[in-house]
Amino acid sequence: GPKVLQIPSHQIIDMGQMVTLNCDPVSNHLYFYWYKQILGQQMEFLVNFYNGKVMEKSKLFKDQFSVERPDGSYFTLKIQPTALEDSAVYFCASSLDPRDTLYFGAGTRLSVL
Amino acid sequence: QQQVRQSPQSLTVWEGETAILNCSYENSAFDYFPWYQQFPGEGPALLISILSVSDKKEDGRFTIFFNKREKKLSLHIADSQPGDSATYFCAAQLPGTGSNRLTFGKGTKFSLIP
Numbered sequence: 543g544p545k546v547l548q549i550p551s552h553q554i555i556d557m558g559q560m561v562t563l564n565c566d567p568v569s570n571h572l573y574f575y576w577y578k579q580i581l582g583q584q585m586e587f588l589v590n591f592y593n594g595k596v597m598e599k600s601k602l603f604k605d606q607f608s609v610e611r612p613d614g615s616y617f618t619l620k621i622q623p624t625a626l627e628d629s630a631v632y633f634c635a636s637s638l639d640p641r642d643t644l645y646f647g648a649g650t651r652l653s654v655l
Numbered sequence: 656q657q658q659v660r661q662s663p664q665s666l667t668v669w670e671g672e673t674a675i676l677n678c679s680y681e682n683s684a685f686d687y688f689p690w691y692q693q694f695p696g697e698g699p700a701l702l703i704s705i706l707s708v709s710d711k712k713e714d715g716r717f718t719i720f721f722n723k724r725e726k727k728l729s730l731h732i733a734d735s736q737p738g739d740s741a742t743y744f745c746a747a748q749l750p751g752t753g754s755n756r757l758t759f760g761k762g763t764k765f766s767l768i769p
Contacts, residue, residue: 546698573755584659585699585744585759598756633698637755641687641748644755646698 544568548634548647549616556655560622563650565634567617574617575635575644576609578602585633591617592640621652629654658682661745661760669768674732676763678745683726685747689757690719690730693742702743703730732765740766 547566555561567574576588589599591609606625611617617636621628631649662677678688686707691699705712705719705728712719716733732739742764746757 543700548698575755577759582761584657584761585757587756587758590755600756635698635755640755642755643689643701644757646691646700648696648698 544571544645546634546636546645546647548632548650550650551648552651552653554653554655555624557626558623560620561624561652563619563621563632563634563652564616565618565636565647567634567636568638568645571636571638571645573597573637573640573642574609574611575637576619577633577635577646579631579633579649581630588619588632624652624654626654628652657760658758659745659747659760661743661763663763664761665764665766667766667768668735670735670737672735674735674739674765676730676732676743676745676765677727678729678760679725679727680747680758681726682747682749682758684749685758686750687748688719688721688728689746689748690717691744691746691759693744693762699744735767737767 549564574591577585579585589603608620633649634647635644658681668674689704690702692702693699703714718731721728742762744762745760
């Protein structure tokens with residue numbers, strides 16, 4: 543089936559540094575999402591992105607977070623600066639329509655030391 | 656307050672048995688409930704889903720039973736197979752939104768007795 547690729551699978555950084563998580567969504571999809579999962583907790587919606595703009599974001603999407611997809615390349619989540627509480631698995635997802643099936647990547651495990 | 660709750664946290668059954676995974680929710684406005692299946696090292700993948708206007712949805716060995724009044728649903732896995740071992744997430748979505756914002760439960764880790 544359709545695949546969403548996330549790079550890297552694991553990232554370790556020091557608190558205060560910047561990190562960029564990369565996502566290669568399904569090729570013809572138009573809506574892109576990030577979800578965050580802290581160990582042992584449920585996956586939580588962060589943000590969705592369409593046509594170059596953030597459509598909706600949750601309270602977890604702090605000011606230090608930003609998303610973009612320049613010229614149809616990777617859909618990225620940037621955190622600058624990082625904090626200890628940003629340690630989690632971040633899942634990227636994409637869909638063709640807003641109410642269509644979400645396809646998830648395998649996640650990027652972010653460890654902030 | 657957790658909007659979507661799942662039980663049990665983990666479930667182990669014998670091969671061939673029927674497994675029942677439970678889910679309940681707080682917001683009566685939720686109208687769409689997908690179940691996602693996740694294998695280790697992979698992302699969650701849609702398994703089966705139901706709209707709140709239905710009380711049952713079947714797809715092969717997987718069946719969702721939905722009780723709108725009690726705000727509960729369950730996923731039944733009939734004739735459990737080793738390949739069914741995975742974590743199952745119940746999720747919920749509000750109607751009429753322009754985004755695919757899902758509210759997830761914590762998941763049930765399902766495995767078969769070897």
